[in-house]
Amino acid sequence: MTPRRSLVHIGTALAAAALLFWTVFPFLWILLTSLKSPGDIISVPPTFIFTPTLDNYAALVIGEQRGQYSSTRPDFPNYFLNSIIISGGAVLLSLAAGIPSAYALARFDFPLKGALAFTFMSFRFVPFIAFVIPLYLVYQQLGLYNTYSGLILAYQLITLPFTIWMLRSFFQEIPLEIQEAAKIDGCTWFGVLTRVILPLSMPGLAVTIILGFIFCWNAFNYPLMLAGRQTFPVTVGAIQFISYEQVLWGQMAAATLVSALPQLILSLMVQKYIVRGLTMGAVK
Amino acid sequence: MTPKRRRRRQEAFLPYLLMAPALVLLAGILYPFSVGIYYSFTSYWLQYPKRFRFVWFDNYISLFEEALFDRALQFTLGFTVAAVILQVGLGLAVALFLHGRIPGRAVLRALMLLPLMIPPVITALMWKIMMASTNAGIINYLLSFLGLGPVNWFGSPWGAIASVLIIDTWGNLPFVALILLGALQALPTEPYEAARVDGASPAAMLRYITLPLLSPFLILAGTFRAMDSLRVFDVIYATTMGGPNDATTNLHIMAYQFAFQWYQIGKGMAQAVVLLILVVLVSYLLLRLWNRASERTVQ
Known part of the structure; x- marks a missing residue:
């Protein structure tokens, strides 16, 4: 392969990756956010590694008061x-x-x-x-x-x-x-x-x-x-x-x-x- | 009456009979709508029902004297121009890109549907989480690697305008891209073969074959986007509510505020009518352009 052709290939791959990132990253980030505890959500800088919790989903479904996970919208x-x-x-x-x-x-x-x-x-x-x-x-x-x-x-x-x-x-x-x-x-x-x-x-x-x-x-x-x-x-x-x-x-x-x-x-x-x-x- | 004639008379009524249920629903919709148009010529204010009277064009005239109306009109038009150019331009780029031989093209194409089909207000809330203006917001964190930011997304006028534009583009870019991709895949192959024989460069083929053949679809996609951008509501409501300092207040948000925050039904309806006229006018002009472009490509 000529150097020029491989450059085109790299460019194509980068563009595909960028398009994929732009389309999918928001969903991934929201998924991560939904699995975080309140402390992890406001951490600076944002963390990618944390102990996942289903409390947010539980609060959504049950809507009960659970310490700091109080849900004001139970329905x-x-x-x-x-x-x-x-x-x-x-x-x-x-x-x-x-x-x-x-x-x-x-x-x-x-x-x-x-x-x-x-x-x-x-x-x-x-x-x-x-x-x-x-x-x-x-x-x-x-x-x-x-x-x-x-x-x-x-x-x-x-x-x-x-x-x-x-x-x-x-x-x-x-x-x-x-x-x-x-x-x-x-x-x-x-x-x-x-x-x-x-x-x-x-x-x-x-x-x-x-x-x-x-x-x-x-x-x-x-x-x-x-x-x-x-x-x-x-x-x-x-x-x-x-x-x-x-x-x-x-x-x-x-x-x-x-x-x-x-x-x-x-x-x-x-x-x-x-x-x-x-x-x-x-x-x- | 002969049976044959009776049958023909029944045939004449049949389409109306078939359309009757839809026409009843239509009447149910058009009645409140026409009452609403009538209200736009009255001083209807829910809190002061006794002041109700017919005021002719006073609501419309007073709108043009309102400083906020001027700004809202500017933002509506500016946002629409920016959104259409951005989304049609990027949509064209994405469509041309996906039209080429790309690994994982089908997957990319399917994934692009997701931003398009989820509720716009949900899209707005997702980005509201990501655009938190503290350093805990992921967008500002990612920008910091590029040496940018932190951007005060929803708190500063230009940040708010940019964020509404970005969110709207994320949700609607796939619409333009999919229309153009479909059009690209249906283009005739002969002109390209002829151009290749003549030794035309890819850039020349894009400029002299693809873009002219694509122009009706570019205009049509732009028309649909312009219609929706002129009346964008959900995204602004969920993120900036028209702020800060009315920087992202468009005609739609302003009409909402008049009618549902200050209960000035007459003025709110007048705004709504002005917006409706604007949408119809812009769509009409663009559709005429589309007509001309499609005639040209057929020839």
């Missing part, structure tokens, strides 16, 4: 459950409303089609605060503030346009001939949807469900304003470790990892489709 398991309920409910509602809509937009021609599709897409442009201020006022009046159903409805702003656009793009990929053949065999529109379109777009459906769930799980600003202590999801829950008196660094580190864990697993399941999902089907 993190509850927040986790809230995240599952709200995200799951929002995805289900979006599917129920979104599947027939996506079918209509993918397979029928009707006068308002373009306008309706665009209206749903246009939510992507609105800053959340423009929705959340009036929602906050309406929810106070209707008793939807700090309820699961209120949050599931608000989360439709995240999942419904996404579900409709994603499913529409998947439905459109199914060849028209199959649908026509089913019609000749006597299938009604309902038969076409349930026996042809849905079975053939199962992968697309799975991707839409998983990505929709991820986006709901990531939501922070809607629940920040519309949820209360009983309905906080993990994203709002994690920020509660910062109080005026102190920041519970160790427990916050443990909480961030626990909050991110479902995302880490789910996103690896749908990695091929993530760009498509994030651009609402604009980039495949």
Whole structure:
């Protein structure tokens, strides 16, 4: 090998190492922090070698007072459950409303089609605060503030346009001939949807469900304003470790990892489709 | 009516019937939204409900007289320009790098999804731990080996601006990189073969083939990033709360403060509307640019 080529190789390896470090190091450091006792966390300089402890995770789950590991936020398991309920409910509602809509937009021609599709897409442009201020006022009046159903409805702003656009793009990929053949065999529109379109777009459906769930799980600003202590999801829950008196660094580190864990697993399941999902089907 | 005609009439209604559930939800969303727009023309202040009256454009005019609004607008635009340039530039570099023959490319690619898919507020909290401004913060400790720092990350105006930019970039760089990597892998091979025959250098191929073919994707990725950078909220809320001394207060944070800290619903909504107009305007201009660029590459 010529010296010049080996220099290129070394440069490539260094760049790969730098990219790896930049991507992974924050996770490693937070993992280490979550395993440290309060004394180790504030040590100067930061230590890489220490006696690991699971106390931060225990405080997260049990939330009891344990000497200096007092957790002021004992209901993190509850927040986790809230995240599952709200995200799951929002995805289900979006599917129920979104599947027939996506079918209509993918397979029928009707006068308002373009306008309706665009209206749903246009939510992507609105800053959340423009929705959340009036929602906050309406929810106070209707008793939807700090309820699961209120949050599931608000989360439709995240999942419904996404579900409709994603499913529409998947439905459109199914060849028209199959649908026509089913019609000749006597299938009604309902038969076409349930026996042809849905079975053939199962992968697309799975991707839409998983990505929709991820986006709901990531939501922070809607629940920040519309949820209360009983309905906080993990994203709002994690920020509660910062109080005026102190920041519970160790427990916050443990909480961030626990909050991110479902995302880490789910996103690896749908990695091929993530760009498509994030651009609402604009980039495949 | 003949059965055939009845069937055709049913067909005409069917799409609307299918869309009915989504339209009901849409109406449920649009109703509060339009009430909110109406509030932006009123003096609605939760603490003084009796002062409620229609004030036309007073809220909007008073915004432009507010010194903080000026600074927030500047920060919003400056942050967006910086974030888009930084993320598209680095994203392009990462995409070109991963497009080459790199050991462990698939693993790197998969790992890059992680910062992208975890909640932005969680990303912010992770970096808040690492950017502690004492020497116990790992970032300042690592910087000390380079002879830098210690940086007062969240306590000084420029430190806070830099930290918000770094955190936002960590979370969103993979988005740009993945879009561009996908585009690179779908590029036609013929132009490169022709260029190689002509003896073109790799730099020339990048400049005269790759970048022009990639330009629609660069603009599209930039558009998505600009839309989100204009309204970045979670990261700022979790780290600096707009401080110190309002250095990282953007229009979104300012609207939040008006509405939820001072309960001035009218003014908060006016801010939100101004931000919405800004997002629509910028996206419209960028999407037009994207249209032109994609037409050019097709030709």
